[in-house]
Amino acid sequence: MxxxxxxxxxxxxxxxxxxxxRFEHAVILICAHRPDHAMGLRLDRPAPGxxxxxxxxxxxxxxxxAAAGRAxxxxxxxxxxxxxxxxxxxxxxxxxxxxxxxxxxxxGTREALLAMIDPLAGPRRSVLLLGYAGWxxxxxxxxxxxxxxxxxxxxxxxxxxxxxxxxxxxxxxGLGVDPAQLSGQSGRA
Numbered sequence: 131m132x133x134x135x136x137x138x139x140x141x142x143x144x145x146x147x148x149x150x151x152r153f154e155h156a157v158i159l160i161c162a163h164r165p166d167h168a169m170g171l172r173l174d175r176p177a178p179g180x181x182x183x184x185x186x187x188x189x190x191x192x193x194x195x196a197a198a199g200r201a202x203x204x205x206x207x208x209x210x211x212x213x214x215x216x217x218x219x220x221x222x223x224x225x226x227x228x229x230x231x232x233x234x235x236x237x238g239t240r241e242a243l244l245a246m247i248d249p250l251a252g253p254r255r256s257v258l259l260l261g262y263a264g265w266x267x268x269x270x271x272x273x274x275x276x277x278x279x280x281x282x283x284x285x286x287x288x289x290x291x292x293x294x295x296x297x298x299x300x301x302x303x304g305l306g307v308d309p310a311q312l313s314g315q316s317g318r319a
Contacts, residue, residue, distance in 0.1 A: 134164075136163040136164065137160045137163045137168070137270070137281060138160050138163045138231060139160065139230050139232060139234060140159075140160050140231070140281050140282065140283065140284055141157055141158065141159055141160070141173075141281065141284050141285075141301060142156070142157070142158040142160060142170060142279040142280070142281060143156075143157055143279060143282055143298065143301045143302060143305070144156040144157075144279060144298070145278055145279065145280060145312065146309070148278055149278075152207050153172075153263075155174065155298040156172050156174065156175075156298070157172070157288070157301045158170040158171065158172050158173065158263055159171050159173055159216070159284060159289060161228065161234075161236050161262075162228065162230065165267055165268075166266075167265060167266060167267060168265040168269075169262055169264050169265075170262065170264075171203075171206065171214060171259045171262055171263070172203065172204060172205050172259070172263060173257075173288075173297060174203075174294045174295075174297040175203055175294065176201040176203055176204070176294055177201075177202045177203060177204050177260055181197070181198055181199055181200055181201060181202060182197040182201075182246065182247070182258055183195075183197035183198040183199075183200070185202055185213070185243070185258065186247070189240065189243070191243070191244065193247055194247055197246075197247055201292060201294070202258045202259070202260060203257060203259045203294075204259070204260060204261060205261045205262045206263030206264070207261060207263065208261055208262050208263065209261055209262065210260050210261035211261075212238065212260065212261060212262075213243070213258055213259070213260055214236050214237070214258070214259045214260075215236065215237050215238070215239075215242035215243060215245075215246060215253075215256055216236050216257050216258075216289070217234070217236070217237065217242070217245075217252075217253035217254075217255065217256035217257075218233055218234065218235070218254045218286070219233050219234060220253055220254050221245055221251075221252055221253035222235055223237055223241055226238070226239050226242075231284050232284065233286065234286075234289070235253075242256075243258065246258065255290045256290075257289075257290060280302070280307070282301055282304055283304075285304060288300055288301060288304070
């Protein structure tokens, strides 16, 4: 595919009326995108009843009190028991961290979890997500062609902001779109 353009490091913003209720009002950061697949993490849906301290306790790891109340997000419907730390690229593990976009990285190791709670040696900003959103080859491109998603620049302030309920509206506003003016109907001109 000579005309393939990767969306890695960009946001997908769900259009109203998306047919899959799991992605209603979703804001997804695309972490990997190649002609044969795409992978992203949803940024706006806290996992109910789970915080970082509970995850660390389940892994029998001591956690500071600051980890209590720190949200863990549902990254998507695929492999929801698998954790991914989305973080700034000022902290990386060789052969484990995947840098992408402008200053972002993703790491799926226990070391990344421990780094999240280390204010001196860990990444400047980070969030733990369980699961991911995935697309087979051409599937994401088809959805974009059907106006299921809008694409936007990845803004670290939006990505790491704990105002999860407001992310969808803020992502749209960043595109100059008023959510009240969007129709739930999709179509082609």
